Amino acid sequence: MNGEQPGGPNLWVLLGQLTSVAWEFLGSILAGALLGYFADRHFETSPWGLIACTLLGTCTGLYRMVVTLRQLERRDSRG
Numbered sequence: 001m002n003g004e005q006p007g008g009p010n011l012w013v014l015l016g017q018l019t020s021v022a023w024e025f026l027g028s029i030l031a032g033a034l035l036g037y038f039a040d041r042h043f044e045t046s047p048w049g050l051i052a053c054t055l056l057g058t059c060t061g062l063y064r065m066v067v068t069l070r071q072l073e074r075r076d077s078r079g
Helices: 011-043 048-078
Strands: none
């Protein structure tokens, strides 16, 4: 009745874990873009710092998302 399967993870816990993965991904992209923006202003290299750091933030976010989802999958499979 409360969204749980017998022996399965709580729906709200799963939703919270997946939401945290999404926020971490978004945060790494925004952090890269912000870092690139300030690097461009400091070194006067517009738009290359913004582009490079945004791509780096995206790659970092994807890597962290894969690692975190694998950990969650491993934790769920153990029961």
